[in-house]
Amino acid sequence: MTEKLTLRDNAAVRWAALLLLALAMFCSYIFMDILSPIKDLMQSERGWDSLAFGTMQGSETFLNVFVFFLIFAGIILDKMGVRFTALLSGGVMLIGAVIKWYAVAEGFKGSGLEAWFTNNLNYIPGFDELGISPFYQGMPASAKLAAVGFMIFGCGVEMAGITVSRGIVKWFKGREIALAMGSEMALARLGVATCMIFSPFFAKLGGQVDVSRSVAFGVVLLMIALIMFIVYFFMDKKLDAQTGEAEEKDEPFKIKDIGKILSSGGFWLVALLCVLYYSAIFPFQKYAVNMLQCNLSFTPPAEGSFWAGNTVTIIQYCIMLVVAATAFAFNFTSKKSLKTLLLTISVIGLVVFCYMGYMRQSAETIFAVFPLLAVGITPILGKVVDNKGKAASMLMFGSILLIVCHLTFAFILPLFKDSAIGGVLIAYVTILILGASFSLVPASLWPSVPKLVDQKVIGSAYALIFWIQNIGLWLFPLLIGKVLDNTNPQVVNDLKNHVITPEQAAVSYNYTWPLVMLACLGVAALIIGIILKRVDKVKGLGLELPNVQQ
Numbered sequence: 138m139t140e141k142l143t144l145r146d147n148a149a150v151r152w153a154a155l156l157l158l159a160l161a162m163f164c165s166y167i168f169m170d171i172l173s174p175i176k177d178l179m180q181s182e183r184g185w186d187s188l189a190f191g192t193m194q195g196s197e198t199f200l201n202v203f204v205f206f207l208i209f210a211g212i213i214l215d216k217m218g219v220r221f222t223a224l225l226s227g228g229v230m231l232i233g234a235v236i237k238w239y240a241v242a243e244g245f246k247g248s249g250l251e252a253w254f255t256n257n258l259n260y261i262p263g264f265d266e267l268g269i270s271p272f273y274q275g276m277p278a279s280a281k282l283a284a285v286g287f288m289i290f291g292c293g294v295e296m297a298g299i300t301v302s303r304g305i306v307k308w309f310k311g312r313e314i315a316l317a318m319g320s321e322m323a324l325a326r327l328g329v330a331t332c333m334i335f336s337p338f339f340a341k342l343g344g345q346v347d348v349s350r351s352v353a354f355g356v357v358l359l360m361i362a363l364i365m366f367i368v369y370f371f372m373d374k375k376l377d378a379q380t381g382e383a384e385e386k387d388e389p390f391k392i393k394d395i396g397k398i399l400s401s402g403g404f405w406l407v408a409l410l411c412v413l414y415y416s417a418i419f420p421f422q423k424y425a426v427n428m429l430q431c432n433l434s435f436t437p438p439a440e441g442s443f444w445a446g447n448t449v450t451i452i453q454y455c456i457m458l459v460v461a462a463t464a465f466a467f468n469f470t471s472k473k474s475l476k477t478l479l480l481t482i483s484v485i486g487l488v489v490f491c492y493m494g495y496m497r498q499s500a501e502t503i504f505a506v507f508p509l510l511a512v513g514i515t516p517i518l519g520k521v522v523d524n525k526g527k528a529a530s531m532l533m534f535g536s537i538l539l540i541v542c543h544l545t546f547a548f549i550l551p552l553f554k555d556s557a558i559g560g561v562l563i564a565y566v567t568i569l570i571l572g573a574s575f576s577l578v579p580a581s582l583w584p585s586v587p588k589l590v591d592q593k594v595i596g597s598a599y600a601l602i603f604w605i606q607n608i609g610l611w612l613f614p615l616l617i618g619k620v621l622d623n624t625n626p627q628v629v630n631d632l633k634n635h636v637i638t639p640e641q642a643a644v645s646y647n648y649t650w651p652l653v654m655l656a657c658l659g660v661a662a663l664i665i666g667i668i669l670k671r672v673d674k675v676k677g678l679g680l681e682l683p684n685v686q687q
């Protein structure tokens with residue numbers, strides 16, 4: 138008897154479903170960091186100092202970590218299915234984003250709501266005592282309301298993240314699942330790069346600064362994300378109609394099934410590796426530009442010159458798109474000559490991108506190469522995992538690269554502070570290697586989860602991993618800041634006593650110890666990776682096996 142073909146057996150339809158999910162995540166990742174590149178403007182336009190800015194940014198993880206929203210999101214996903222949760226997460230993201238937009242809009246200034254926020258939310262019983270409150274006495278009203286919006290958005294975006302991962306498992310299990318997840322993550326990284334470039338662009342458009350324009354740009358993208366999820370809803374419904382809704386209805390999810398996840402040793406190892414590895418990446422990303430400013434001497438191009446203008450930003454972004462597109466197309470051709478051509482274009486694009494970054498003499502443009510390499514090679518590595526396996530080995534190798542990079546930033550880069558080109562060259566090579574590590578680990582980690590837990594609890598499994606990961610993402614930016622202050626007492630005192638200006642202080646920090654701390658996270662991740670490989674061998678978890686069934 139021949140098996141009835143379904144939508145997912147058609148490669149074009151399967152990849153179209155992925156495109157909808159990945160585009161929604163692309164838009165979400167843009168909003169996630171929308172204010173990060175305009176910290177200076179938030180200070181000058183809305184009076185947010187570093188504490189207000191950092192507290193608002195940290196609010197993203199608050200409901201997920203401390204009110205366990207992510208755990209509920211996982212249960213909702215396993216009970217209600219992918220299409221319902223996709224719509225719900227798209228709606229929640231949009232509501233949070235609109236609140237954040239209103240908080241920074243001109244209309245909020247002088248409103249009754251502003252007065253209310255100024256006088257309230259100064260003390261949150263329980264959370265204040267533990268030092269985890271997302272508000273504090275004296276926090277600007279706009280930052281408080283933006284924090285409320287951002288914590289709602291944070292619930293939506295993490296819910297969307299686990300939904301998209303489960304959706305990819307649904308459409309790609311037994312097929313090119315790692316390539317699909319790698320491609321989705323590549324688009325997400327492109328989203329981060331897009332945000333870094335276009336958020337300041339919109340804020341300063343037309344020569345007049347308006348920070349709410351950047352957030353409005355993000356809100357429009359989240360409307361597009363919701364549309365993507367609505368279109369996906371109908372595809373998913375059709376697939377379920379064809380498969381008899383096998384995955385989500387035949388064996389309904391029960392809360393006690395979560396116990397099965399927690400009793401899996403492999404699951405705990407992957408969750409631990411995830412929190413250790415990502416804590417050394419995402420929190421570092423928040424400080425990396427400043428770390429480069431402290432370790433390199435820049436000579437900015439003359440005001441009004443080509444290198445100082447906006448045109449070069451647009452050109453760099455176009456090059457980024459070309460590199461991303463050629464690297465992606467590389468996965469879908471088997472013709473050797475075409476592969477060589479695509480690879481050559483990618484490499485030339487990357488070199489030109491780096492050269493332009495060097496000529497602009499700014500830490501932001503040098504660090505911009507970090508997501509670019511991940512955009513290019515995550516899908517390629519995903520394809521390797523699909524066809525050759527070796528996920529556990531790749532997790533170990535990615536951790537080794539992470540350790541090497543953080544130690545290079547800590548001990549080698551400072552030696553080249555006075556060399557005009559040497560420091561930039563070392564920074565580029567190290568950032569590129571870190572980008573390779575940031576491709577190796579995600580490309581092998583996320584597609585391994587379906588091998589460790591039952592299909593019907595996969596949503597809860599991703600949610601639990603994200604929850605554990607979010608604890609690290611909340612904790613480590615704080616720890617980096619604290620270690621930085623404690624190991625730079627001179628800078629802190631000079632700033633307090635007005636011996637140096639905030640601008641001088643900002644580029645005077647020694648980053649050695651925060652970087653050593655991040656390298657230690659890499660060492661811990663490597664040890665977990667070694668244990669995982671051993672457990673995989675003994676218990677036959679299949680992590681080293683290819684995903685594609687022959």
Ligand SMILES: C[C@H](NC(=O)[C@@H](N)CCCCN)C(=O)O
Pocket residue numbers: 169295298322325415419579583603606610
């Ligand atoms: C797929 C994975 N996503 C995550 O880890 C999310 N929890 C997003 C965290 C973003 C924090 N700003 C990834 O992006 O590799």
